[in-house]
C-alpha cells in the first residue's frame with residue numbers, strides 16, 4: 001500500500017471518528033477533535049532542524065538524533081537516510097471553542113478542561129496507533145513524545161526536546177502567532193502531533209513561509225482575551241506569566257469539574273485565528 005499524504009489523513013480521521021477516546025464523555029459524547037486533520041511532511045535532514053538548535057536551544061533534538069536514540073535503545077540498524085517527519089493538526093470542536101470563549105474571562109470551561117486532559121491522551125494514543133499501523137506495513141516509525149529516553153521537558157523554561165509546533169512549521173502547515181500558538185488552515189485552537197517515519201516522503205518545505213509569523217495579522221485579539229496580560233505587541237508571549245496563571249487554574253478545575261489538569265486557552269478562542277488563517 002502506498003504510504004502518502006492521503007494514507008495519513010485517512011488513518012488520522014478514521015481514528016478520530018471511531019476511537020471512543022475522542023469522545024467527550026460527560027455530556028453529548030461529541031468529538032473532542034474534529035475528524036478534519038491536515039498533514040505535512042519534512043525530510044529529516046532539512047537544515048531547519050539544525051536551526052532549531054539555535055532558536056529553541058541545543059537540547060532540542062533533530063529528527064536524526066531522535067531516531068538514533070530510538071535505534072540505539074532498540075538495537076536496530078539504520079542508514080538514517082530515508083527519514084521524514086510527519087506532522088498533523090487536531091482541530092478542537094467548534095462547540096468547545098464557543099463555550100470556552102463565552103463561559104468565562106478567567107477560568108476555562110468544562111469542555112475546554114476535558115479537551116486539555118483527555119485530548120492529549122487522544123493525541124498520544126493516535127501517535128501510538130500511527131506507529132503500529134506503519135509497522136504493519138513493514139515501516140519503522142517512532143513517536144518521540146512517547147519515548148521517555150527521547151522526550152524530556154525542562155519545566156523551568158517550559159521547553160522540551162521535541163516541539164510538535166516547530167514540526168508543524170517545518171512541514172509547511174502554517175506559522176506562529178503573537179501568543180506562541182500555531183496559526184494554520186484549521187485554526188490556532190488545536191492540538192498537534194508529529195512522528196518520525198523511516199521513509200523518504202515528499203517534503204512540504206516549499207510551503208513553509210520564510211517569516212515564521214507570516215499568518216499573524218497582529219490584530220491584538222489574543223492580547224485582549226488574556227486574563228493576566230501575558231501577551232503584548234512589544235514582547236509577544238510571556239511564558240512565565242502565562243504558566244503562572246495556567247497552573248493557578250488547577251484547584252478550580254479540580255473542584256468544579258473533578259479532573260486534575262490545568263488549562264486556559266483564552267488566547268485561542270474568539271480570536272481572528274481561532275478557526276483558520278485570518279485574512280491579511
Ligand code: SF4
Pocket residue numbers: 177178179215216217218219220221222223271272273278
Ligand atoms: S489573535 Fe491576532 S494577534 Fe493574536 S495570534 Fe491570532 S492573528 Fe495574531
Ligand code: SF4
Pocket residue numbers: 179225226227228229230231237241242243245246264265266267268
Ligand atoms: S493561555 Fe491564557 S494566560 Fe496564557 S497567554 Fe493564553 S490567554 Fe494568556
